[in-house]
Amino acid sequence: MRRTRATSLIGLGVAGIVVGFLVELAAAGTGIAVFIPPLTLPITLVVIAIIVVSFAVPIRRATHGKSNRRIDPFQAMRIVVLAKACSLSGALLTGAGAGILIFLLSRAVIPAGSSIWLTVAATVGAAILLAGGLVAEHMCTIPPDDQDDQPENAHAKSP
Template sequence: MKRTAPMTLVACAALGAATGYIVDLALTNAGRATYAPSIMLPVLLVALGICCLLFAWPIRRAVRDEKAPRVDPFRAVRVAVLAKASSMVGALAGSFALGLVTFVLTRPVSPAVGSMAETIATAVAGAVLVILALVAEHMCTLPKDPDDRESDPSSSGAEPEF
């Protein structure tokens, strides 16, 4: 499994920001109040990031320390996939909140800071989730095996046989 590509996170962030802006635009055009996320959303995003790290810690120990108990490879893959998905969710949720903030700040009437606190906290929590998930994903990777180089015919300079 490959690591999360930066372009994947950039695409998720662009999609989230555009969606957040369009949601607030549509609500305002319909005569309704702008969307404000719950205060529990940033708490849950950070809790998800911490859970990713806690799940990845035994895998890191098993990879780095030979005395540590062995970890089931399927568990390691599940944790890596959880971390990968969490980084995408963090990019989407954080940029969605940034889209909401961008829409409100481009209006002629400036909002009160208190009404923007949850949205700004969601944007920050999304960034924190991306960072924690990428760290957890890194913790689930295996180190390079020195034997891989010897078995690879292209590393010796010889032409591979077809």
């Protein structure tokens, strides 16, 4: 499995901005109330980021020799996939929050202060989820073997 690339995160962020802005624009144009994220959204996103990073800590300890406990490789793979999903969904939600914020701030009449602060909080919570996913993914990587760098093992490598 490859590490999460910056291009995919940027692409999802831009897609989130466009979708967030256009959905709010369509809702306002049809007379439907615009979406204001609830206070529980950023709290939930931050808690998920903390949980994902805490799942990755034992794997980090085992791969760097600080723990003697064996790690199930299937469990490690599940945690890496969860971390990757968190980083990708965090990028998308950060973009969507930014799109909603752009829509709210571009109106002639700025909405009530609580709606702007709730949107900022949701965007920050999504960015924390993105960062937590990337940190957890980094924590689950295996350090390179010292034997691969030695010249006498160069003939053992396959092309």
